[in-house]
Amino acid sequence: DAKTTQPPSMDCAEGRAANLPCNHSTISGNEYVYWYRQIHSQGPQYIIHGLKNNETNEMASLIITEDRKSSTLILPHATLRDTAVYYCAPSGNTPLVFGKGTRLSVIA
Amino acid sequence: DSGVTQTPKHLITATGQRVTLRCSPRSGDLSVYWYQQSLDQGLQFLIHYYNGEERAKGNILERFSAQQFPDLHSELNLSSLELGDSALYFCASSEHGTPDGTEAFFGQGTRLTVV
Numbered sequence: 001d002a003k004t005t006q007p008p009s010m011d012c013a014e015g016r017a018a019n020l021p022c023n024h025s026t027i028s029g030n031e032y033v034y035w036y037r038q039i040h041s042q043g044p045q046y047i048i049h050g051l052k053n054n055e056t057n058e059m060a061s062l063i064i065t066e067d068r069k070s071s072t073l074i075l076p077h078a079t080l081r082d083t084a085v086y087y088c089a090p091s092g093n094t095p096l097v098f099g100k101g102t103r104l105s106v107i108a
Numbered sequence: 109d110s111g112v113t114q115t116p117k118h119l120i121t122a123t124g125q126r127v128t129l130r131c132s133p134r135s136g137d138l139s140v141y142w143y144q145q146s147l148d149q150g151l152q153f154l155i156h157y158y159n160g161e162e163r164a165k166g167n168i169l170e171r172f173s174a175q176q177f178p179d180l181h182s183e184l185n186l187s188s189l190e191l192g193d194s195a196l197y198f199c200a201s202s203e204h205g206t207p208d209g210t211e212a213f214f215g216q217g218t219r220l221t222v223v
Binding site: 034036038041042043044045046049087094095096097098099100101 | 198213217
């Protein structure tokens with residue numbers, strides 16, 4: 001399984017874009033990059049995933065570097081409800097393994 | 109609502125006891141995953157079942173066991189409970205046997221407190 005490195009915490013002003021980085025330099029060629037978030041002690045919520053190309057959905061955008069060794073999750077207009085712990089988790093044919101994630105605090 | 113149902117939501121029990129946590133996956137999902145989250149710890153993968161068969165094991169203690177039934181619901185059995193087993197236990201389900209480009213959906217968890 002690819003190991004991940006994420007900053008332990010980040011702050012973002014409400015209404016601004018939140019850019020959350022993840023380093024996954026040992027990712028394998030067949031592993032997708034998944035992003036989840038966990039609000040308080042709720043069940044983790046799926047956000048987005050990608051293999052090589054950048055992806056966008058109604059929640060976020062995912063930018064994956066060309067060498068696939070890192071990625072950035074972008075929340076374009078952060079709201080207070082986006083305050084959560086964000087996890088990136090590379091996974092191919094194995095179950096998702098989560099690191100410690102980034103605690104994002106959105107500030108009014 | 110993810111469509112994954114976990115019961116009970118809360119459970120308080122004494123050391124040395126045995127409990128069973130239940131998970132009903134989303135309709136049509138064949139895979140069930142169990143995770144443990146202790147205070148100040150990340151999500152630890154425990155075990156994965158696909159269509160009734162064990163597919164992968166993570167950091168699951170020998171005192172813990174799981175199974176997936178023909179109707180695809182799953183149970184996690186925790187025995188000889190210790191104070192350190194107090195944690196949130198999450199179940200997730202996905203359509204296929206591997207994540208492999210499909211997302212997994214998590215339930216709201218069972219909070220186990222061992223006293």
